[in-house]
Amino acid sequence: VSEGATENRQIDLIAFDADDTLWHSENLYAAAQEKFGELMAPYAGESTALSTLHETEIRNLQPYGFGVKAFVLSMIETAIQLSQGRVGSEVIAALLATGKDMLAAEVELLEGVTEAVTALAADYPLMVITKGDLGHQASKLERSGLAQHFRYVEIVADKNREVYVNLFAKHGIDPTRVLMVGNSLKSDVIPVLELGGWGVFAPYAILWAHEHAELPEALASRFREIERLDALPEIVRQIELE
Amino acid sequence: VSEGATENRQIDLIAFDADDTLWHSENLYAAAQEKFGELMAPYAGESTALSTLHETEIRNLQPYGFGVKAFVLSMIETAIQLSQGRVGSEVIAALLATGKDMLAAEVELLEGVTEAVTALAADYPLMVITKGDLGHQASKLERSGLAQHFRYVEIVADKNREVYVNLFAKHGIDPTRVLMVGNSLKSDVIPVLELGGWGVFAPYAILWAHEHAELPEALASRFREIERLDALPEIVRQIELE
Numbered sequence: 270v271s272e273g274a275t276e277n278r279q280i281d282l283i284a285f286d287a288d289d290t291l292w293h294s295e296n297l298y299a300a301a302q303e304k305f306g307e308l309m310a311p312y313a314g315e316s317t318a319l320s321t322l323h324e325t326e327i328r329n330l331q332p333y334g335f336g337v338k339a340f341v342l343s344m345i346e347t348a349i350q351l352s353q354g355r356v357g358s359e360v361i362a363a364l365l366a367t368g369k370d371m372l373a374a375e376v377e378l379l380e381g382v383t384e385a386v387t388a389l390a391a392d393y394p395l396m397v398i399t400k401g402d403l404g405h406q407a408s409k410l411e412r413s414g415l416a417q418h419f420r421y422v423e424i425v426a427d428k429n430r431e432v433y434v435n436l437f438a439k440h441g442i443d444p445t446r447v448l449m450v451g452n453s454l455k456s457d458v459i460p461v462l463e464l465g466g467w468g469v470f471a472p473y474a475i476l477w478a479h480e481h482a483e484l485p486e487a488l489a490s491r492f493r494e495i496e497r498l499d500a501l502p503e504i505v506r507q508i509e510l511e
Numbered sequence: 512v513s514e515g516a517t518e519n520r521q522i523d524l525i526a527f528d529a530d531d532t533l534w535h536s537e538n539l540y541a542a543a544q545e546k547f548g549e550l551m552a553p554y555a556g557e558s559t560a561l562s563t564l565h566e567t568e569i570r571n572l573q574p575y576g577f578g579v580k581a582f583v584l585s586m587i588e589t590a591i592q593l594s595q596g597r598v599g600s601e602v603i604a605a606l607l608a609t610g611k612d613m614l615a616a617e618v619e620l621l622e623g624v625t626e627a628v629t630a631l632a633a634d635y636p637l638m639v640i641t642k643g644d645l646g647h648q649a650s651k652l653e654r655s656g657l658a659q660h661f662r663y664v665e666i667v668a669d670k671n672r673e674v675y676v677n678l679f680a681k682h683g684i685d686p687t688r689v690l691m692v693g694n695s696l697k698s699d700v701i702p703v704l705e706l707g708g709w710g711v712f713a714p715y716a717i718l719w720a721h722e723h724a725e726l727p728e729a730l731a732s733r734f735r736e737i738e739r740l741d742a743l744p745e746i747v748r749q750i751e752l753e
Contacts, residue, residue: 332614334646338580346607354600358591365588372574403645404576404668426646
């Protein structure tokens with residue numbers, strides 16, 4: 270595939286999810302949850318603590334949206350609830366500190382990402398589509414060292430079919446000629462498949478329960494699954510040869 | 512000014528700040544600060560409480576960015592600090608509730624906004640440029656009833672000259688042909704004046720101390736000031752006649 274042969278291509282744009290697709294993120298949430306479980310030990314068993322936190326997070330998606338700040342606010346709310354108000358301010362302070370540590374954590378790329386992004390950027394325009402806190406996501410992309418490879422960066426409040434429709438329309442991109450790669454079937458892969466594009470699923474070791482979904486049979490022909498992102502250039506090459 | 516005469520125009524795009532320009536926002540922060548002062552009464556006088564909160568907010572701009580979630584996290588941190596850890600969880604819960612009330616508050620348009628936006632949308636493409644939480648800003652625009660008048664909506668992590676340069680470049684808009692209106696000289700008016708565009712200052716009754724700035728003399732020729740947004744169509748008409 271070379272830039273000169275674009276008229277024979279199937280794909281005009283390759284889009285990437287960011288958290289747990291380009292760089293580790295869920296491991297920071299998992300470590301914070303473990304810490305939360307320990308802090309709640311005087312008041313609740315670990316599984317009760319974590320399931321209650323999860324319920325709070327889901328309930329708070331509407332006011333708070335996604336991201337670390339929302340997560341910290343939900344941890345504090347859950348701590349007060351689980352302790353029936355007995356939780357001390359040293360625990361609240363520890364939860365605030367956990368959040369700041371998450372925001373400051375080094376950006377750790379997943380294996381194979383640099384190779385895949387560098388190789389594909391030579392032949393295709395690349396886009397990042399991520400949800401979460403604006404400033405935090407922009408800061409991670411900057412610190413990742415990958416920013417210069419992405420022509421478009423889209424940080425969105427949520428990822429659903431309507432959001433993808435508007436986003437591709439804004440850039441004048443035909444969604445049937447987009448390939449989207451991500452670790453969430455629900456947020457990254459299925460919406461783009463439903464619009465007629467290509468969807469590549471790159472599962473992360475940990476999946477947030479809220480992101481679970483099944484792949485509908487009818488969407489299988491443009492669906493691919495890979496273990497590491499360095500398999501992506503070959504997937505793209507095969508699609509262009511079809 | 513009609514759509515047919517665009518080649519003789521000076522202005523190609525009219526951009527609006529949102530919080531405290533289109534709708535009230537700072538009044539919600541002011542009410543929350545008053546509540547915070549009351550909650551801190553056992554530990555600190557009101558002015559100490561508010562100045563310490565302000566210091567915390569500024570210190571936390573880097574990890575947290577702008578918006579209600581950042582503000583709530585800073586209130587909680589300051590409450591622990593001012594009370595030297597003695598603050599009870601009922602106060603923390605009250606601060607969380609204050610934040611949720613702010614996020615759910617009805618969107619209250621400033622006077623003259625509907626008239627100005629409706630009139631200008633008939634002749635110019637309009638843009639919203641706002642910073643804060645993605646989901647919250649998008650939700651307020653939706654609830655404002657004004658969303659259909661804006662061709663572009665840009666929610667950004669911060670507003671400085673570089674952000675404006677990138678944002679106008681992305682849309683292929685010449686910044687010297689932009690008119691930006693907002694209640695902050697520092698964030699809305701001066702950066703656009705510095706890029707050669709037009710800047711209209713519409714001060715709000717309350718200004719966050721962080722947003723204070725002086726207008727440089729050299730930028731005065733393309734600077735205008737209005738009390739209410741319904742003065743804007745006439746300002747635009749005068750500029751087009753120059």
